[in-house]
Structure formats: C-alpha cells, structure tokens
Amino acid sequence: MTAKADSSPSGAAPGARSLHRFANPGRFLRASARVQLWLWVAAALVLGAGLVWGLFASPADWQQGETVRIMYVHVPMAWLAMGGYTALAGASVMSLIWRHPLADLFARELSPVGALVTALCLATGSLWGRPMWGTWWVWDARLTSVLVLFFLWLGHAALTRAFEDQERGARVGAILALVGIVNIPIVKFSVDWWNTLHQPASVTRFDAPGMHVDILYPLLTCALGFSLLFGAVVLARTRAAVMERRIRALQLARARREEALGA
Amino acid sequence: MSHALFITASYALVVIGFGALVVDAARRHAAAKRLLAELDPRGDRP
Helix, strand or coil, rough: CCCCCCCCCCCCCHHHHHHHHHHHHHHHHHHHHHHHHHHHHHHHHHHHHHHHHHHHCCCCCCCHHHHHHHHHHHHHHHHHHHHHHHHHHHHHHHHHCCCCHHHHHHHHHHHHHHHHHHHHEEEEEEEHHHHCCCCCCCCCCCHHHHHHHHHHHHHHHHHHHCCCCHHHHHHHHHHHHHHHHHHHHHHHHHHCCCCCCCCCCCCCCCCCCCCCHHHHHHHHHHHHHHHHHHHHHHHHHHHHHHHHHHHHHHHHHHHHHHHHHCC | CCCCHHHHHHHHHHHHHHHHHHHHHHHHHHHHHHHHHCCCCCCCCC
C-alpha cells in the first residue's frame, strides 16, 4: 500500500488503517461489487436448499407436528435480529472512535433491515405461539425483550434520519445503538433468568443442542442462507447509499458552479 | 385455522418482507447508477 493510497489517520491501529482504505467510495464500490455477486448467488443456493430441506425433507416433530416448520424461519430471524444489532453496535464504535464515514452509512442502512427481521421474528413467533401455546402474545421476558429490541432498531432508523446534518444523526444513532446493546444479553438469557412461556435455548447451549440432527441441520442451513441474504441486502443498500452521497455532492458542486457563473 | 395456514402465513411474511427489501435495494441501486452516469460520465465506479 502506498502512502498516497492510505488515507488513515497516522498512528491508527493496523485494522483501522485497512478499514480506512474503504472510506474511498470508488474503492469500496469496486471491492464490494464482486463480493455482492457472490453473496447473492450463495444466498440463493443455500437458502433454497435449506427451505426445501426444512419444508419437505425434514420430519415433523413428535409433539408439535408440522407446525415445527415455522422454526426454520422464526429462529434465523431471531438470530439475525440479535447478531445484526451486535454488528450495529460494532459499526457505532467505529463511527464514534474512528469517524469512519462508511460505518455511518452501513449503520444507517442496517437499521431498517434489522427492524424488519425483528418484526418478522415477532410475527412468525406469534404465528407459532397461537397453535402451540393457545395465545398470540404473552408479556414474558423473552417476548418483551425482543419487542424492546424492535423499538431500538426503529429508534435508530428514525434518529439517523431525523437530522439535516447526517453526521450528527449518525453520532446520536451510534450512542443509542451502544446504550441498547445491553438488551442483547437480556434477550439471550431472559429464558434462563426468568420463568417464561417461551422455551429455553435448544440450539445455542453450552453442552449440546437439544434437538435431533434431522431438524438441526436444515435449521442451520436456513440460518446460514438467511444470514447471506441479510448480508447481501445490507451491502446492496450501503452501495446505493454511497452512490447517492456522491450524487448529492455532484449536484451541490454543479449548483455552486452555476451560481458562480450567474453572479 | 389449521396448522398449514400458520406455516403458510409465516413463510409468506418472510418472503414478502425480504422480497420488498431486495426489490427496494435493486431499485435504489439502479436509480443511483443511472443518475451518477448522467452527472459524472467519466466517474470512477464499477
């Protein structure tokens, strides 16, 4: 890497230096174009295989019957809601400490997608709960903490768009994201800390998964497929946002030129 | 309401949700690329 190409602040950590390379919009767009293509292809293949496996080739549960198939969409949405929020907190740290412009755009584009997967987690959970528990909703610790997570996503999406100065909106959004990260362990351990109608963890346990491999493997395949799709969507939105920022800058420059010519 | 309806509704919601995201991202990307090509024909982009 030449000194000219490296736009990082002097004295920055090596990781931060390599990340600052992508603050250049042209470089980011070129590098991400190839990654994005592979992400779409991998997401289509893995998710297609996972959904066919889960819907048609995996067995029904001895207790829940066919309704267990809702798990193949509900659980990946729950994992993405929490994993995505952790990524949002990571981007917020980068934004606040290194003032990385791409981290701001990534966080801004991530929050509507995170809000949607959290809403889908709540909706599919409700559709699973009605036939299994006999109710659409209960105010137990797991369901309530996921609802709080949904409001955090919505709050971040709204805050980052509420300021005319986008940088200021990004700072305020980053602070909210970092305050809200405390909710993630609450979501995860709510089923252990409180007595909930929601079942305790059955896949991410410290000892061993509490389900048969005929159900576990299609679930993990669906989770990987949805994660790839989530990544592809967020990357595509971030690429569009980078181009839109460039468009605004060009339009502003053109307006200034025309104003100067007119004066 | 049979169990098949709950399963269908769950999958339909996920397909609609992610479908909307994919369509919106593709629409924004295409619009930005077109406008950028107009404003900066010799610009540095893929």
